[in-house]
Amino acid sequence: MVTARLRFWEGVSPNALRLMVTTMILSILMMGIAAVTRTLFILRLDLGTEFFGVYNAFAAFGYTGMAIPAGLLGRRFGLKPTMVFGVVTFLVGYLLGPLVEYTPHTLWVPWSLAAQFISAAGYSILSVNASPAIMATTRPDNRSKTYSLLSTTRNLGVFVGLVAGGMLPTRIAALMNWSLDTTDPYRVALLGSGLLAVSALFVVLRYQEGDASITAKEPVAREGLFPALSLGLVLVYIVLSQSAIAVCHSFCNAYMDTELHLSADFIGWLSALGQVFAVFIPFAVPRLRNRMDNSSVLILASLVSALLVAPIIAGESWVLAGITRMGVMSMSAIWMPVIQMYQMEMVQAEYRPIAFALVSVALGANFGLISLFGGYIIEAWGYPSLFLIGAVAAVAGSVFLLAIRARPAMQPRFAN
Template sequence: MPDQYLRTIRHFSRDIRLYLFASGLVGFCLFSGIYSLLFNLYLLRLGYGPAFVGQVNAVGGLAFALSSLPSSFLGSRWGNRRTMILGLGLAVVGHALLSQAEFVPTIHQQNFILSMNSLSLLGISLYIVNGYPYLMRVSSAAQRHHVFSLQAALFPLAGFAGSLVGGFLPGGFAGLLQLSLDHPAPYRHTLLCASLLLTPGVFALVATSQETREHQEDTPTDAAPLPLKLILLLSFIAFLYTASEGAVRTFLNVYLDDALNASTALIGTLAAAGQLLAIPAALMMPFLVQRFGRTRTFNGAVLCSALILVPLALIPHWAIAGLCLMGTMCLAGIRRPAFTVFQQEMMPLRWRTAMAGAAATMTGFGYAAISLGGGYVIEAVGYRALFLMAGCLTAFGAAIFWLCFRHRDDHGEAGSS
């Protein structure tokens, strides 16, 4: 297996390598890395509770969802590459401004946090929605499972480093500033550093080749009408399977800090361990698909991500929470690339960006729903109810996917390469 990976990676184009470099920085700085670990803790240090943490994440999810379809339309007209560059640039600006919320007067602080988080997620939407069709365009059919699994592995690999840095860097700033870790300033400095470190990723995307029109004539599949029912079905499944991961990624660090009194360093170490274990899981995706098929690989990962929330809900211990976090990250590394390739290859070429936008929209709505509802559920009845509810929603999504696609030919491709 390693030899096969190395042979495939050696044939990756320059554009694929530059995109993967930018992806690694996104993982290190934002998703699964520094921002993912510390932003909610920063909000707690600013004096807010789980309800506002949930509200911030929900509004960000809504911003991502509402901008995803417009992002796909903009990418179709303006080009996936240029739209990605714009999106990542907006993400840098939005996250940098968001990290400075401590300086905003209290009367305006909440609105500032919500608006800057929305700007950041708008940028991420432009980047992600156009990134998947771009990768499909610059990779061959034989490379795609390896390209997407490597991208999925880069997120936890970079996130591992980002979680370690994010776990210990606030302590370093606290020492320099002679402040305790209950003060927001150490987190503010760390989050600003994370935002600025994302800038080379923008330049990497700028360095990719200019997009050209597809050189082949339109085929019957290219001219096919919009497969609306299929897009709606896949998007609804994306909405449901988001519940378990959204609950863990949004509230597990708050749960460890607020309910289990875990230290920031321990939270960072657990997150880093989860990222590290997710790397081989993501790299195994092509071989799992080859052995079991895309349908069983994706659905098995979704079902397991629902089941592991049961011990998290029933056993209030940091070790169980850490194992759940690790399991969620491992399964996400398998599920995400498998589903992305599945839904993109089922689409005719002209509708791939629309499919990516629709799936991202419903994923954003899923995160928003679990974030907004989760904060109030926690304050009303506790963390246990939230985790069990999220697990049930994800299991329901797995059941629908299995009923609809269990007979699907896993090696077929609807769209042109």
């Protein structure tokens, strides 16, 4: 078993490995520690549930708003300089956030939103350019494995971050004799963990642009250089299908804190347990793609994600919430590498940063809308209504992609 796992790494280029490590480090911070520690930090600023929804929305707006400029920057200045700029931008925003209490109270809201926007924009700049950078260093016959490993390393980073996000504030509070009801342990944890981004900067600086060894012929879209119609249809699917995942990512931890009154430690470990599945489940992607095409895998992942939201709607229990949290995270780990391959193979290499930027816009728009209106929906109708909306939208996305497959004129058309 161990030998088989090690063989899975064979044939992956050093450049791709460097980008995986960089992505993993930023995932530890952005998707792991921030998902727990920063959430609890913001909630303890006592700015209200509505603000928490807007705060999450600004992360999506930062990611979305910077996606297309990031693609243009990558095409204009090269992938490596743009990714370095992205890591630096992320670091600035991540470290500014915990310093909000050192500003006048009237600046707490704009300061927090600006820091959230900047860190998300930096993460967007890296992500938008990392995907085509990996594509450029990977042969088509090895692409499924490489993108599966990218998903695995990203989710491994999230796992480490979730564990650290739950443990760090608790340990710091015990060491300093601080209450977990104050912001102090969370602020120190965020500032200390932010220094990890410096190591990501050193790793991405070792990326060698133009060091690709692509020997097999690339698939080229029949619709021309940029298949606008096909990609546009895929973007509609993305906005709908990600709703179940976005709802849980944005509000599951807040739900467990405010409604179930679980400790930060427990929330971190519960989320981390879901990441254990998310770390290993991408290894199934190559086998799934041997049995089904990309669109079938995407439809299956979206439908299962919607189904897994049902437990958290059914009742107030940490067991039910944990099933939803862990299950949705696992499906996201399957969905992400497949959607990356699906849309990347639709366009030629020079347009891939722009193509993935548009995908990032769709992802960010979905997260942004859910985060922006989620807080208001919770205040009006409660958490179950919001989770139900996310599940229904994910089912609608699957139906939409089925409709595309059923009509040849609407299908993305690839070269043979």
